[in-house]
Amino acid sequence: MENNKKNSAIFIDPGEHLKQPPKRSPSLRRAARLSVGLITLGFALTSCGTLGGGEANDDDADATANDPLTIGVITPMTGVASLEGNALRDGFELGIKHLNADGGVFGQDVELIFIDDQGDAAISTQSAQRLIQQDEVDYLFGTIAGDTSEAVAGVAAEQQVPFSTAMIGSIPHCSPHFWPFGATELMVTEGLVPYMIEEYGENAALVGNDYLFPRQYHDASRSLIEEAGGNVSVEEYSPLGTSDWQPVINRLADADPDWILTAVVGGDAISFSQQSDQFGLLDDAGISGVSLQQEFYPGTAEIIEGSVTAQPYSDQLPGEDNEAFVEEFREAYDFTDPIPVVAATSYHAAHYIGAAVEAAGSTDPEAISEQMPQVDIGGLMGSSSFDQDNHTFSTQMYLFEIGPDGDYNPIEDFDIVTDPMDRDCS
Known part of the structure; x- marks a missing residue:
């Protein structure tokens, strides 16, 4: 599949990680958020640009709450799980592009930073640390194999950053800010x-x-x-x-x-x-x-x-939402094969996360997680939602x-x- 991206996100080489990053509290992370645009912009100018990049509204009274939402995506774009990893990337990127076209979050474009973890749990850990400590992301998304999901979930929980997966399957990890979109076994x-x-x-x-x-x-x-x-x-x-x-x-x-x-x-x-x-x-x-x-x-x-x-998904399901998604996905990525479940799930997750953050009114992890079980956006995956207690994602299922x-x-x-x-x- 050829990946023809008109608007590229930031893609970071897996070798560019922080070594033993210092642990910082969520309040310090948010306080430093104002400088993040300069960090990511500097990388974009020397690397390959950003998806979004909308300017903040100087007239907003609450600058912290209205900084752009930044999401770090960790996925295997190379290696044995790259088929699933690239489908996840494409679906989520298209979802954010669609979300941004509708006004983004807080009236600003959502920003994405991608890292290829190659399906290696050690790289997944380093990637999560780098995205939180250096790139100051507000949310983590992605991973394919269970051991890489566990690795990122552990870092995210320690740093109190919301994290979501999209692949079918569950992991033992359970924490207040972990919200897996994939159907369980x-x-x-x-x-x-x-x-x-x-x-x-x-x-x-x-x-x-x-x-x-x-x-x-x-x-x-x-x-x-x-x-x-x-x-x-x-x-x-x-x-x-x-x-x-x-x-x-x-x-x-x-x-x-x-x-x-x-x-x-x-x-x-x-x-x-x-x-x-x-x-x-x-x-x-x-x-x-x-x-x-x-x-x-x-x-x-x-x-x-x-x-x-x-x-939970096929590109043959009836409905206007699916027809629109299929057309957008095929055009964006010159894709003629059956569209993977993880691509559709990631696309839906992009809209769901955006709605939860918008409803939260800020990127505060407690506020976001309070909204995650409350959101019901309909759309591509139908009337799906998170359980308040076990955080599993109930969804339509088909044979x-x-x-x-x-x-x-x-x-x-x-x-x-x-x-x-x-x-x-x-």
Whole structure:
């Protein structure tokens, strides 16, 4: 995909991080906010410009409350998770561009700073520290893999900066200013698993990459399979970046499953799907799971045609909001493939965060977090909202069948889905 940006944001090389940044209180961070425009502008002049860059209104009585909202975005633009990372970047950037065209926040353009964390938790940590301490961002957004999300969440919580993710899946972290927009593992499997058992049979195989999200995804799916009267005959994990999936595929085949639920992600999702087809694993077995997400479709098209997956979004959903988003996204990025869920979620998150900050009346983290469960903007993802206590994001969920031209066609509407996860983040 070619990324044709008419208005670029600030993109920071992952090597340009603060070393052991001093811890500063939120009040000091806000007090220093007036100089941030000079810092980011100086970088923009020597680097590649900003998205937005509207001038502050000198007539406003409260200068601090009316400084431009600045959001730091940490995402893997290179590396094994770059398919998801670039989709997140594009969706969020387009959402902020759309928000700015409608007046921004506090009547000013929202400013973005992007850092490529390469899917490395150590770089994610350094990136969060740099964005908070040096660039004085008001909000953090992004990350893909669970370990990178945990890394950023820890820094954000310590520094009392709001942070949101957009990928499907949850992490153990829970704090007053953490607001994840992605559907949880339970939300994307509770409608899918009964369908797969009814359609293919009771004998399921689970496979995924060996890190937090795939294991949590399969913890949820295993419970649902057993509750529905099915059984898990085999469960296999392999590290991110695996190129040879044949040993795993052989062990899956030996279990003779009726269907396979896959939590293989990134570029691995493509190689696993292609090799599963090559070695005959899918000849007599169904397949579903996150490996069927839209960002992987160009490499898996004919293999997954006719399969189903459960997600909160497809570019084939009806409605004016989706039609407008699809047209904007395709034009902005010269994009012809199925639009990924994480791109749509990030686009929606940009508008949601903007509405929450506007309602808060300032960039104070307490004020923003007070508004996050109250916001209901409708729009692309429908009437979605955060739970006051566990901070999960309830959203519309659908079952999609994948057509021959990459159309993810809705065949069942699960309505608004919630996760009753027992935790108190407030």
